[in-house]
Amino acid sequence: xxxxxxxxxxxxxxxxxxxxxxxxxxxxxxxxxxxxxxxxxxxxxxxxxxxxxxxxxxxxxxxxxxxxxxxxxxxxxxx
Numbered sequence: 001x002x003x004x005x006x007x008x009x010x011x012x013x014x015x016x017x018x019x020x021x022x023x024x025x026x027x028x029x030x031x032x033x034x035x036x037x038x039x040x041x042x043x044x045x046x047x048x049x050x051x052x053x054x055x056x057x058x059x060x061x062x063x064x065x066x067x068x069x070x071x072x073x074x075x076x077x078x079x
Contacts, residue, residue, distance in 0.1 A: 027079040034072035041065035 045061035048054040 027075070031072050031075045031079070034068045034075060038065045038068035038072060041068065 041061045041064040045058045045065065048058045048061065
């Protein structure tokens with residue numbers, strides 16, 4: 001009986017250690033995703049920079065980049 005309880009306890013400990021590892025990686029992936037999206041929106045803004053007819057699109061792209069950068073910063077501080 002003692003061995004069964006010990007094995008069950010070890011299994012739970014190992015499970016939560018693995019879960020912690022996965023959550024840490026997911027938090028890093030989330031930050032990396034937000035940074036990726038921010039850079040992608042900035043690239044769109046720079047692609048539209050030469051065309052005056054697309055000023056509204058450039059403003060929108062810059063704003064989206066700021067939003068994703070703010071999300072990345074908030075995630076980085078809270079994680």
